[in-house]
Amino acid sequence: MTSSPGVIAPPPVISVTGLTKRYRSVPVVDDVSFTCRPGTITGFLGPNGAGKSTTLKMITGLARPDAGEATIAGRRFADLPNPTRYVGTLLDASAMHDGRDGRTTLRIAATMAGVPARRVETVLATVGLTGAAGRRVGTYSLGMRQRLGLGQALIGDPGVLILDEPANGLDPEGIAQIRTLLREFADRGGTVLLSSHLLAEIQASADHLVVIRAGRVVASGATADLLGAQGLLARAVDPEALRRLLRGAGLAHTPGADGSVRLPPGIPAEQVATLAAQAGLALVELRPAGGDLEELFFTLTGTASEGGSR
């Protein structure tokens, strides 16, 4: 095999085509397709049980798809000669040997990847575990396991990261650190695919979103487009007065159950604010709608994600 500089190219790096997985003939992942390009962070978003982990396990060769295919840099994961040099994975932070200390865990990963042993200390510092490296993993909190798992993913100096709920169990400081780390990774040309069940957790860092629900992709695209497509949410001290005002101005809107009002995309917030100011109406909220996954699902599909009838 000959190699040329920048072998990770050409884009897209991660390519998922029609992935399908059934358990006892019930599809848990149903015809899922998306791509991830270098220099971007892709958020894989969906409620618990939507099929995110199963999809990531099929991408990384741990589960066999019933249909479809996933490739990384043009190859199936299992065909990568030394996978951790291409793809760093963190699929389950609890999947670590409790009886090993953190440093040994990373030493094993470094040896496997064939990188110098000194990289262990570098990565320990990067994920903030230098002080706890001598302790058994069994004594680690979930947040520390996430950090160690991230260290395992980074040890082979890969160009691709695949992370399943990496923010799970991390404190706000840890979440901010991981966000910075992933942004820098992507800015250097890396490709990141990370899953979450919380929109708020990844909407700030993900360039693209792939939204999955009950095994199917319900939306995918640039984060700004998906979230911007949700229009505005406005709330006034006097909800009736606000609705009268909007009707008078000829602006389409739908009232929410909590007294707020939703406006369709395309209406600038400035226009609403000016209207309210001229009418002497006090607004308590005026922001892009879609603050959480529930609202996003609602606007994308018109149904609630859980508990609703189908």
Added chain:
Amino acid sequence: MTTHTSRNLRTTQTAAPELAPIPFERLLRVELLKTVGTRAARWLLVASVVSIVGGLGIALIFAHDIDQSRTSYLSAAALGLTRVTPILLLMAMTGEWSQRTAMVTFTQEPRRSRVVAAKATVGLGLASALAVLGGLAAQAAVFAARAGGRHVSAGLAHDGPRIIGYLLFVVLISLVGMAFGALVQNTPAAIVAFFAVGGLANLFSIGALSAVGDWVNTGVTFGWILEGKWSGHGAQMIVSALLWVGLPLALGTRRANRREIR
């Protein structure tokens, strides 16, 4: 997660990643690190030494009940050792599944049978090393007994097959434990299966069943190995070894290759 180290994070972004497959030698180093790098494994290694010392101690102390010969000292070391080494190797095989590290290991090396082969090779080496250690300890015990004025019968010409038999016995019993670990892929279940199946095989010593037992009952066939009774039993020993080591190891490798990791 400090930003000042992030410069070192990805130094080869534009360089071509290593394209060579992971060499088997590296898998061996990793598996050795894993086998001895856990608290449980370190205790089992300590227990191996204790079991050797314990077995030999009994042979030394109860001089009137135990035949004072090199072979009985070797047997004492073997009986002690084989309480522990099969479990050590078994746990090396089941650890990936019981501790769920399979998820990490098989993303590091997706060719899973290579990982199993590396574990088996390391297990074989470890069992051999411990068997040699036990043999040396048995020899030391013989010297100690003689120094105490006891007569211990030992002659290399006569004992040669017994020494080889002792080494083979320890290694084979250890490998049976390993093969059960490879097949069952769950620590407590594999330990139970290892002892239960051994007990069941012993049933083949009753009456007419012993004709079968002479081929499948490791209590008999590996006993011949330990006692150096090679002649006329070669085929039976080989069949036993294939049945209790080769077959479960092969089935276990196939199972590891196919198993989905949740």
